[in-house]
Every structure is written in C-alpha cells, then in structure tokens.
Amino acid sequence: MNIRYITKASLIAAIYIVLIIIQVLPVPFANLIFGPVQLRLAEGLTLLPMVESAAIPGLFVGTLLANLILAPYSGFGLLDIVGGSLVTLVAAFLTSKMKNKFLGMIPPVALNGLIVSIWVSYFTKVPYFYTVLGIGIGELISVLIFGSVILYVYKKATNIKEW
Numbered sequence: 001m002n003i004r005y006i007t008k009a010s011l012i013a014a015i016y017i018v019l020i021i022i023q024v025l026p027v028p029f030a031n032l033i034f035g036p037v038q039l040r041l042a043e044g045l046t047l048l049p050m051v052e053s054a055a056i057p058g059l060f061v062g063t064l065l066a067n068l069i070l071a072p073y074s075g076f077g078l079l080d081i082v083g084g085s086l087v088t089l090v091a092a093f094l095t096s097k098m099k100n101k102f103l104g105m106i107p108p109v110a111l112n113g114l115i116v117s118i119w120v121s122y123f124t125k126v127p128y129f130y131t132v133l134g135i136g137i138g139e140l141i142s143v144l145i146f147g148s149v150i151l152y153v154y155k156k157a158t159n160i161k162e163w
Helices: 003-024 027-034 041-050 055-069 077-096 106-124 128-158
Strands: none
Touching (some): 003 055, 041 055, 106 128
16 A cells, blocks of 8 residues: 555545535434435445545545444444444445446445345334335435546546546
C-alpha cells in the first residue's frame, strides 16, 4: 500500500461519512438510514470498487465510522456497527470483481437486503420479508441512481474509457 492508495481510501471513507451525516441531520430522514426501509445516498459509492480498489477499505471504514458515530439513531448497537460494516466489506470486494455496473449492483443490493435485514427485522419487529424489500429496494435506488452518477463523475475525473 502506498500513500496515494491510503489517501483515496480515506477520502472515500470521509465522503461516505459526510453523506450519511448530511442525510441524518434533518431528523425525519434519520429513519431512512437505519430503519426497515433504508435509502442511504452514500450507498451510491458502493459501485466504486469496480474502478477503484481503494474503495474497498474506504467503504468499510466509512460504514464502520458512520454506524459508530450515529449508533444512537439506529438502536441496533454493536451488531449493526460491526455486522453492517462487514457486509459492506464483502459487498465491496465482490463488486470489485464485476465486469459492468449492472452486475456490480448485485452484491451491495443482495447482501444488504438479505443480511442487514436479519437484525433490522429482529429489532424493529417488522417481518423479515418486508425488511428485505425495504432495504433491498432502497439500496437498489441508491446504487442505480447515485451510483451511476458517481461512476460517471469518477470516469470523467480520471479519464477511464470503459468499465
């Protein structure tokens, strides 16, 4: 690892944290970050591992710190802090292996929808199936819309011809 890699990972983590905090500041929107329906704008960053390897640790650290800082809003405790971060790490790694952005959307949408829903459903008493739908659809919207914008901007900024 070199200083450029660490800097990129740190910037991605910081951007993730800032996006989450900005979204949680208007208190009514805090429920869209930690509830059985989740629409985290920051999750658009989860497509970056396809074009930037530093995004893998960056997303992990960003999720870990965001969940830690905002733990009082979630009510899911250490399980969400550690579990959610590990889900992000695995999803980021799998996304880095994908050949196009549509395949790249599968790991974050599927893993967040299926795994994070386990404890969110348990703590909120919302049936697992509905929680999977709420988190999965929210993740899909974030990744599809914001992820596409982020990839487009990243492509322009770095002169990547294709992905």
